[in-house]
Amino acid sequence: MAWLLPGLIAGPAQAAIVQSQAIQCAFSNGAGRQWQEVTPLTSTTTVGAVLFQRPVALVTNYRYGSSSGNVAHELVSAGHWTAGTPLPGGIAPTNVSGIGFKIVASSSDGVVRELSQTPRPVALEKDLVRFDSSAGQNQRSQMVTNYVQSLILTVPPNQLPGGELRVERVDGSSALMLYAVDLVRGVASLGAEVTIPNDNIPVGICRTPYALLGPAIINIGGGGITIPNTCVVESYKTIPVKLGRFSLTDFPKVGSTSASVPFRIELSQCALNAKPQITFTDKAAGHGDPSVLSLSASPDAAKGFGIVMTNELNGQRVRYDGTLYDMQRVGDSAVIPLRAGYIRTGSDAEVKVGDADGAAEFTFTFP
Structure with missing residues (x-):
């Protein structure tokens, strides 16, 4: 129903x-x-x-x-x-x-x-x-x-x-x-x-x-x-520095250095009040001393050596740990004069001849 x-x-x-x-x-x-x-x-x-x-x-x-x-x-x-x-x-x-x-x-x-x-x-x-x-x-x-x-x-x-x-x-x-x-x-x-x-x-x-x-x-x-007052920065610019050829006898002990080679990093078209600063970074980042640039790794690379750069504006070694360095204004440009050379860092048992290339990246800031 x-x-x-x-x-x-x-x-x-x-x-x-x-x-x-x-x-x-x-x-x-x-x-x-x-x-x-x-x-x-x-x-x-x-x-x-x-x-x-x-x-x-x-x-x-x-x-x-x-x-x-x-x-x-x-x-x-x-x-x-x-x-x-x-x-x-x-x-x-x-x-x-x-x-x-x-x-x-x-x-x-x-x-x-x-x-x-x-x-x-x-x-x-x-x-x-x-x-x-x-x-x-x-x-x-x-x-x-x-x-x-x-x-x-x-x-x-x-x-x-x-x-x-x-x-x-x-x-x-x-x-x-x-x-x-x-x-x-x-x-x-x-x-x-x-x-x-x-x-x-x-x-x-x-x-x-x-x-x-x-x-x-x-x-x-x-x-x-x-x-910010800035300068013209050329992106991806490479500055080659040829440090020369040396033998082991040119580095008789740890801390021995080669003759240094001068070069400079320069910015152009800087604004009137631009005060650029620069920092350096070790691309290989394999050295314990932040003032020594590591050599690039390769099968034929030298061992027991590094590269040091000197800031000619203050006479001090450049560090690769984010330290800021003032650049010098010259007209519409800004420059930092540098010198680079090899340094022995290893004992007799640690050194080896070979290719000795290194690379540092630099970054500009405009405070």
Whole structure:
């Protein structure tokens, strides 16, 4: 016997997309990345070169207001530089004379838009304001506007100030004004100027300004940076030094050395304030004394010998343990004069004639 039981048949929940308005806008900017070098600052860096650059994501947080019926709204991100200090090319002066600051927006339509001194802010990004009714109208949302900050050389390198080039703020009387504004869909076009309405209906509707001055302009990406003064470094450059041929009799005891051969390591096109330093590393890394360069291993290699280099700027042996050595500035160049020769390190029972090659890697730093 079949029994029919009364019951309810549940169908899928019917959700609807509700047109709304953006209210209670607030900004956050925790997504700034590290500055990345684009063009090294040397004596030949051209005016207008981008020295450093970083992307910054400025987040607009907001809530959904009540339904706007069949009228669609957009949350528009806009910005410009205010009147004040002239900013040719949208480049603002910084606390370092000769290094300028520029900001552009990477809009979602694929166009990069420069922020300049326009009478009204320019629309940089926009999102439809609407929510899923099944999630509730009070849920929060956000819109991200992607910016790129650049530090630009505005004078010849030899006109930059002496000392550390630490960019920490934007100078001048022009402010960077950013906005989050709710508008009826289609009122704003990306790249066009926007009029900020004066009304406040509904209460809390987004008409939010974000004024940035001085250090705050730099800090929306996470702070400033020190621009290193550098020289031109030729990557993978090899400096061959021929030390000559010698017999065992030329090394009568442990510590005996051969006649040394002079050579030098040189950098060119150094910036005015560049103070390069150099470190050396033993490629074979087989010797216990950090001031003796090991011989390269091979079946025909000599044994009981090493290579020593002398820094002629201080008369001391070069060490291969990360010790920093200052280079000498000569005009637009930087040099370190060196001498290299063989040294006996083994006892009579340990020495063997053969090939005596060694290699050291050198690394430059620009404090």
